[in-house]
Amino acid sequence: MPDQTTSQRAPRGLLALLTAAAFLIFTQAFMIAPVLPRLAEVFDTTTGVVGLAIPAYLVPYGVMTLLWGPLSDRVGRRPVILGSLAAFVVLTAVTALVDTAGGFIAMRVATAIGASGVVPIALALIGDLFPYQQRGRALGWLFGGMAGGTAFGAAGGALAEPLIGWAGLFLAAAAGGLVLLLLVLGARALPAIPRPDFPPPVRAVAAGYAALLGTARGRRTYGYVLLNAVLQSGVYTWLGVYLTQRFGLGEVGIGLALLGYGIPGFLLGPVIGRVADRYGRARIIPAGVALGALCALALAAPLPLIAVQVAIISLSLGYDMTQPPLGGIVTDLPGNRGQAMGLNVFTLFTGLGLGALAFQALLPAGFPVALGVFGVGGLLAAAIAVPLFRSERPRIPTQSPA
Numbered sequence: 538m539p540d541q542t543t544s545q546r547a548p549r550g551l552l553a554l555l556t557a558a559a560f561l562i563f564t565q566a567f568m569i570a571p572v573l574p575r576l577a578e579v580f581d582t583t584t585g586v587v588g589l590a591i592p593a594y595l596v597p598y599g600v601m602t603l604l605w606g607p608l609s610d611r612v613g614r615r616p617v618i619l620g621s622l623a624a625f626v627v628l629t630a631v632t633a634l635v636d637t638a639g640g641f642i643a644m645r646v647a648t649a650i651g652a653s654g655v656v657p658i659a660l661a662l663i664g665d666l667f668p669y670q671q672r673g674r675a676l677g678w679l680f681g682g683m684a685g686g687t688a689f690g691a692a693g694g695a696l697a698e699p700l701i702g703w704a705g706l707f708l709a710a711a712a713g714g715l716v717l718l719l720l721v722l723g724a725r726a727l728p729a730i731p732r733p734d735f736p737p738p739v740r741a742v743a744a745g746y747a748a749l750l751g752t753a754r755g756r757r758t759y760g761y762v763l764l765n766a767v768l769q770s771g772v773y774t775w776l777g778v779y780l781t782q783r784f785g786l787g788e789v790g791i792g793l794a795l796l797g798y799g800i801p802g803f804l805l806g807p808v809i810g811r812v813a814d815r816y817g818r819a820r821i822i823p824a825g826v827a828l829g830a831l832c833a834l835a836l837a838a839p840l841p842l843i844a845v846q847v848a849i850i851s852l853s854l855g856y857d858m859t860q861p862p863l864g865g866i867v868t869d870l871p872g873n874r875g876q877a878m879g880l881n882v883f884t885l886f887t888g889l890g891l892g893a894l895a896f897q898a899l900l901p902a903g904f905p906v907a908l909g910v911f912g913v914g915g916l917l918a919a920a921i922a923v924p925l926f927r928s929e930r931p932r933i934p935t936q937s938p939a
Contacts, residue, residue, distance in 0.1 A: 606879020
């Protein structure tokens with residue numbers, strides 16, 4: 538299997554800037570859910586209508602990564618990341634100006650299309666600059682930024698909206714993006730990875746995706762990206778309703794309760810990545826899937842609020858033990874790395890959407906049944922993962938660190 542890693546060293550500050558970008562983009566993506574009732578009031582509609590803004594962001598985001606990945610293989614990582622970050626700033630700011638639910642949903646679609654080139658191509662860039670045996674720590678930082686953004690967005694949206702309004706949330710996110718864009722341009726931290734002398738023709742893109750799924754390693758990796766996203770999203774998406782029904786929490790209480798979901802990844806992402814680099818991904822991936830399943834089963838029980846919060850934090854840890862190591866494997870698949878990571882993010886966001894829908898379909902039977910089904914399914918997936926990933930052991934380094 539060819540190693541696509543370049544001999545170029547990662548510039549100082551690169552990981553910090555990419556992590557900050559992931560944090561900011563995921564913050565604005567997840568700050569909407571806790572303020573849906575307020576948005577419905579502002580736009581004089583129902584929460585069901587304005588709630589369409591969530592899949593209106595997730596679905597185009599995932600689809601667009603299938604295009605951004607191959608484009609970055611052709612024109613380079615730097616222009617795609619910078620252009621997408623600039624689009625994020627402009628479109629997020631414009632969102633604050635809309636005054637109808639339809640306009641709001643349309644801007645969420647546009648923002649997803651524009652902003653979806655930052656994080657997946659940043660992941661591909663890390664694959665370019667870091668050898669596989671050291672890639673877990675770097676990916677851990679980036680996934681930690683995503684986890685932190687998820688938690689901060691959910692809590693910050695609920696806590697800050699009464700102070701600055703829903704439009705203020707988007708203006709603050711746009712301002713943060715502008716500062717980050719200026720820092721990236723000023724520091725020149727994004728390296729210009731040499732483009733291939735003979736980039737693949739457009740007609741080869743479909744063949745490239747087929748090739749990624751043509752190997753057993755590719756199929757099992759993308760398969761578990763999908764399965765794990767379904768498990769995590771199904772449980773996490775409906776935790777707000779769960780907390781309202783079980784404990785009568787309002788928006789602020791829900792935001793504070795969900796804050797714990799991103800803490801393990803934000804604090805331990807690099808540590809988990811180092812563990813994956815040192816000991817391999819053979820054990821950590823099945824263990825992460827099993828932990829998420831056990832948390833779902835725990836939430837099905839009549840636990841007190843403090844125990845539920847512990848389960849939410851542990852659910853997050855299960856995600857951090859699976860998606861970053863799976864992402865590391867994706868960066869090592871043969872072929873064009875941008876295309877491989879684009880397919881990874883598409884699979885991830887597809888799983889997030891399917892998980893929310895599948896859990897919703899089970900909700901008429903009640904939360905204990907829905908959580909139980911997800912928990913048992915997760916345990917079965919974890920058991921199957923043990924033999925499937927047994928070959929993901931540490932490698933002996935073959936070159937000097939990037």
